[in-house]
Amino acid sequence: MTDTPAIRMTGVVKTFGSVRALDGLDLAVPTGEVHGVLGPNGAGKSTAIRVLLGQLRADAGTATMLGADAWRDAVELHRRLSYVPGDVSLWPNLSGGEVIDLLARLRGGIDKRRRDELIERFELDPRRKSRTYSKGNRQKVAIVAALASDVELLIMDEPTSGLDPLMEAAFQDCINMQKERGRTVLLSSHILSEVEALCDRVSIIRAGQVVETGTLAQLRHLTRTSIAAEVDSVPAGLTGLPGVHDAVVEDHRIRFDVDSSALDGALGALVAGGVRTLTATPPTLEELFLRHYGDHLDEPATAPDHNGTPKHRKAALR
Amino acid sequence: MTATLRTPTRTEPTGGRLTGTGTLIRLNLRRERIPLAAWVLGIGLVAASTFSTIAALYPDEAEREALAQSIAVNPAFLAITGPITGTSVGAISAWRILAVGSSLVGLMAVFTVVRRTRADEEAGRTELLASSVVGRAAPLAAAVAVAVGASVAIGVLAAAAGLANGQDALGSLAFGGALAGCGVVFSGVAAVTAQIAESSRTATGLACTAVAVTYALRAIGDVDSSVGWLTWLSPQGWASHIQSYGENNLWILGLFVLAGLAGLAVAVRLLDHRDLGLGLVAARLGPASNPRLGTPEALAVRLHRGTLIGWLAGMVALGAVTGAVASTSESLLTGNPQLEKVMAQIGGAGAITDMLLSVMGVLTGLIVGGYAISTALVMRSEETADRVGPVLATAVGRIRWMLGHLGFVIVGPALLLLTAGLVAGVVNSLQVGSFAGFGGALGAMLVQLPATLVLGGIAVALVGLIPRFTGLAWAVLVVALLLGQLGELLQLPQWIMNLSPYTHVPQVPVAAMDWTPMIALTLVAAAFMIVGVAGFRRRDVS
Numbered sequence: 001m002t003d004t005p006a007i008r009m010t011g012v013v014k015t016f017g018s019v020r021a022l023d024g025l026d027l028a029v030p031t032g033e034v035h036g037v038l039g040p041n042g043a044g045k046s047t048a049i050r051v052l053l054g055q056l057r058a059d060a061g062t063a064t065m066l067g068a069d070a071w072r073d074a075v076e077l078h079r080r081l082s083y084v085p086g087d088v089s090l091w092p093n094l095s096g097g098e099v100i101d102l103l104a105r106l107r108g109g110i111d112k113r114r115r116d117e118l119i120e121r122f123e124l125d126p127r128r129k130s131r132t133y134s135k136g137n138r139q140k141v142a143i144v145a146a147l148a149s150d151v152e153l154l155i156m157d158e159p160t161s162g163l164d165p166l167m168e169a170a171f172q173d174c175i176n177m178q179k180e181r182g183r184t185v186l187l188s189s190h191i192l193s194e195v196e197a198l199c200d201r202v203s204i205i206r207a208g209q210v211v212e213t214g215t216l217a218q219l220r221h222l223t224r225t226s227i228a229a230e231v232d233s234v235p236a237g238l239t240g241l242p243g244v245h246d247a248v249v250e251d252h253r254i255r256f257d258v259d260s261s262a263l264d265g266a267l268g269a270l271v272a273g274g275v276r277t278l279t280a281t282p283p284t285l286e287e288l289f290l291r292h293y294g295d296h297l298d299e300p301a302t303a304p305d306h307n308g309t310p311k312h313r314k315a316a317l318r
Numbered sequence: 319m320t321a322t323l324r325t326p327t328r329t330e331p332t333g334g335r336l337t338g339t340g341t342l343i344r345l346n347l348r349r350e351r352i353p354l355a356a357w358v359l360g361i362g363l364v365a366a367s368t369f370s371t372i373a374a375l376y377p378d379e380a381e382r383e384a385l386a387q388s389i390a391v392n393p394a395f396l397a398i399t400g401p402i403t404g405t406s407v408g409a410i411s412a413w414r415i416l417a418v419g420s421s422l423v424g425l426m427a428v429f430t431v432v433r434r435t436r437a438d439e440e441a442g443r444t445e446l447l448a449s450s451v452v453g454r455a456a457p458l459a460a461a462v463a464v465a466v467g468a469s470v471a472i473g474v475l476a477a478a479a480g481l482a483n484g485q486d487a488l489g490s491l492a493f494g495g496a497l498a499g500c501g502v503v504f505s506g507v508a509a510v511t512a513q514i515a516e517s518s519r520t521a522t523g524l525a526c527t528a529v530a531v532t533y534a535l536r537a538i539g540d541v542d543s544s545v546g547w548l549t550w551l552s553p554q555g556w557a558s559h560i561q562s563y564g565e566n567n568l569w570i571l572g573l574f575v576l577a578g579l580a581g582l583a584v585a586v587r588l589l590d591h592r593d594l595g596l597g598l599v600a601a602r603l604g605p606a607s608n609p610r611l612g613t614p615e616a617l618a619v620r621l622h623r624g625t626l627i628g629w630l631a632g633m634v635a636l637g638a639v640t641g642a643v644a645s646t647s648e649s650l651l652t653g654n655p656q657l658e659k660v661m662a663q664i665g666g667a668g669a670i671t672d673m674l675l676s677v678m679g680v681l682t683g684l685i686v687g688g689y690a691i692s693t694a695l696v697m698r699s700e701e702t703a704d705r706v707g708p709v710l711a712t713a714v715g716r717i718r719w720m721l722g723h724l725g726f727v728i729v730g731p732a733l734l735l736l737t738a739g740l741v742a743g744v745v746n747s748l749q750v751g752s753f754a755g756f757g758g759a760l761g762a763m764l765v766q767l768p769a770t771l772v773l774g775g776i777a778v779a780l781v782g783l784i785p786r787f788t789g790l791a792w793a794v795l796v797v798a799l800l801l802g803q804l805g806e807l808l809q810l811p812q813w814i815m816n817l818s819p820y821t822h823v824p825q826v827p828v829a830a831m832d833w834t835p836m837i838a839l840t841l842v843a844a845a846f847m848i849v850g851v852a853g854f855r856r857r858d859v860s
Contacts, residue, residue, distance in 0.1 A: 050707070050859075053707070053710070053711050054710070055707055055710055055711075055858065055859040056858045056859070057856070057857075057858060074710070074715070075713050075714065075715040076713070078710075078711055078712050078713045078714070079713040081711075082711075083707075083708065083711035085704065085707060085708055087704055088708075089703050089704040089705050090705070091617075091620070091621065091705060092440075092517060093517070093620070093624070094604065094611075094620065095603070095604025095605055095606065095608075097604070097605060097606040097607045097608065098604060098605060098607070098608040098611050101607055101608055101609065101611055101612060102608075102611045102612060102616075102617060103708060103709070103712060105611070105612030105613070106612065106613070106614065106617075106709060106712035106713065106714050107712040107713055108712075108713050126606040126607065127603040127604055127605065127606045128603060128604070129602070129603070129604050131440075131517070132596075142708070155711075
């Protein structure tokens with residue numbers, strides 16, 4: 001594989017009137033990686049994807065995919081990628097099968113056998129007119145259309161938000177197959193279990209910027225572990241250690257949260273007090289999420305000093 | 319269990335079928351405020367200016383008498399605007415306004431009712447409303463109420479224009495009622511098509527076809543007095559039969575109300591037999607796979623095919639009416655020496671046929687201009703429905719995507735005009751028994767093509783450059799229609815008349831063919847389209 005990442009966005013800025021949807025976004029996805037994009041509603045995930053698809057023209061910065069410019073070389077690029085939108089809108093008078101054929105052929109080719117397998121896998125009736133499909137079924141049409149051609153890159157914007165758990169499992173199998181074949185996947189999602197199950201690395205977008213990026217293990221490292229312990233005596237000064245937060249002491253019991261970077265020191269101090277029982281809870285992805293989404297928690301040093309603007313974004317996009 | 323629980327045994331829904339209608343009317347008024355204000359004020363202003371202009375241009379009775387007589391013998395005028403029923407300023411103004419105005423009010427009602435019923439259902443908005451405390455018939459009732467209310471507002475404004483001009487109150491009531499009445503009838507028609515059709519687009523198309531068919535029935539009945547009863551099948555005919563500022567047959571207003579109520583009653587009955595979001599005509603299963611659907615052009619064909627076929631059917635009807643009317647116009651003259659003398663002055667019996675063909679050609683051109691605009695605007699509706707993004711995310715460039723649609727914007731009007739011209743020519747020739755007039759009929763239609771392309775081009779330019787204001791294209795069509803219908807009568811200055819592309823179309827077959835304006839119009843149309851394509855290439859796709 002070459003060193004050129006499959007997707008690279010550098011300092012991308014996109015404004016809609018006075019709203020700054022993307023504010024210097026940097027994103028790099030190496031070839032063969034399944035990359036998750038997380039972020040609150042209106043953070044700029046869909047805008048970033050639309051810039052990558054050459055549907056929105058960036059005001060500043062560069063966006064390249066597979067070594068080509070996302071805006072200028074859009075048509076050539078699109079032969080090599082598939083896209084699943086979050087809000088799937090289909091032509092009401094076309095059947096699902098026709099839409100699948102159309103989109104795959106427009107891309108350059110369809111693998112007939114794979115198409116039929118996928119239709120069966122996702123339990124889709126391809127003869128029904130699109131106007132009679134439910135949201136989940138429309139989403140299945142878009143997913144089957146995207147997976148039915150052999151492409152190098154898959155871009156998916158909340159592709160499973162309308163699927164039932166069985167179909168969600170089928171989707172995860174399909175993505176894992178793509179991963180085994182060395183395909184690159186960019187997946188924006190709100191379903192944390194899905195991200196956890198599928199993604200090699202994750203970027204968290206907030207207010208138009210990537211505020212955190214890394215493997216889940218690396219991201220966890222940035223957050224706090226919860227410690228609960230029974231000790232012979234609570235060591236003096238433990239609660240005042242740097243990186244120790246929200247300590248509660250009751251007799252011989254102590255509970256506190258500790259930054260991953262300060263874990264070693266805190267545990268050392270704890271052991272000095274004679275540990276009888278110890279429970280350590282690693283941070284969940286939800287906590288990771290809340291830490292970057294919520295305004296009530298401390299802002300990490302890397303996050304911009306924004307507060308909850310995003311609500312209006314979607315409206316501005318329409 | 320000792321307590322007796324009252325078990326609901328009724329299968330009828332409890333609660334009012336109209337619960338929440340008042341709130342929905344307010345919501346509709348809020349959502350429709352700009353289009354409704356434009357319709358009401360636009361038609362009201364045209365009415366007001368017509369009264370004052372007719373009064374200024376034809377101050378004495380003798381002049382108005384001459385105008386009325388020249389129109390009574392001119393089948394072209396009879397077909398387009400119906401018979402003149404009096405020689406007062408009020409009667410002539412009302413005749414002039416009602417001819418086109420009644421159909422316009424009908425169209426306004428159709429658009430409003432379908433937009434606020436089926437279109438809302440398709441967008442999923444009604445589902446949200448229906449889940450709250452809203453009766454099953456409330457959305458339909460609210461849509462019809464707003465359309466009827468707007469029609470009445472137009473009638474009131476038009477009547478006020480008559481009163482302000484010094485016309486009598488009874489005549490103004492009859493006149494305003496005639497205008498509003500058409501809106502009432504077509505609100506009912508649209509309420510019915512909204513229940514039957516498979517989609518909102520089909521519902522609008524069916525109801526608009528009803529407006530066109532009733533207009534044609536009136537035209538045939540007015541030109542050929544042997545089938546004069548046809549005018550009684552048409553709300554536009556009723557508007558003329560009221561004879562406002564003359565006989566003032568106010569009882570006809572009752573016909574409007576009855577027809578409107580009948581439509582509403584049928585619609586409410588149908589409403590109980592269909593599911594939200596679906597028409598009575600159930601969606602059929604489609605093919606599981608379609609190997610021919612694999613290019614942006616093939617997609618464009620699928621999107622435009624049905625509409626074009628419908629329009630072609632309409633053009634066959636319009637062409638047949640034109641051909642039939644043109645052939646009967648000759649017989650009008652025989653046995654009336656006075657008319658023959660008048661006609662001899664303008665070039666004999668052949669001239670009157672030519673004039674009628676030319677006038678019908680202009681009318682057809684305007685209608686086909688509407689096709690060109692609506693076809694170009696499909697590009698925008700595809701975009702707002704989020705269906706362009708997935709296509710452009712495949713190996714289809716923006717220009718190629720546009721070209722599929724542009725093909726229909728260009729070829730569609732050509733096919734429509736050709737169809738109307740061929741049918742008019744054949745029908746006329748068969749009735750007259752000679753193919754001498756065939757070329758004239760065909761030419762009168764085909765000569766409109768460059769002007770229709772200009773309208774289509776303007777719509778394309780709007781799609782490419784200022785997509786939020788694509789509705790302006792319709793405003794251009796309305797201006798062209800008003801200039802063509804009223805401009806000459808109101809003696810507007812030439813530079814204003816020149817704003818309409820149709821002003822520059824040679825009046826074939828009355829006048830000789832002139833290629834210069836044809837080429838100029840074609841170039842203007844091409845320029846608009848190129849600007850639109852270039853704009854679309856650059857802009858963000860939403």
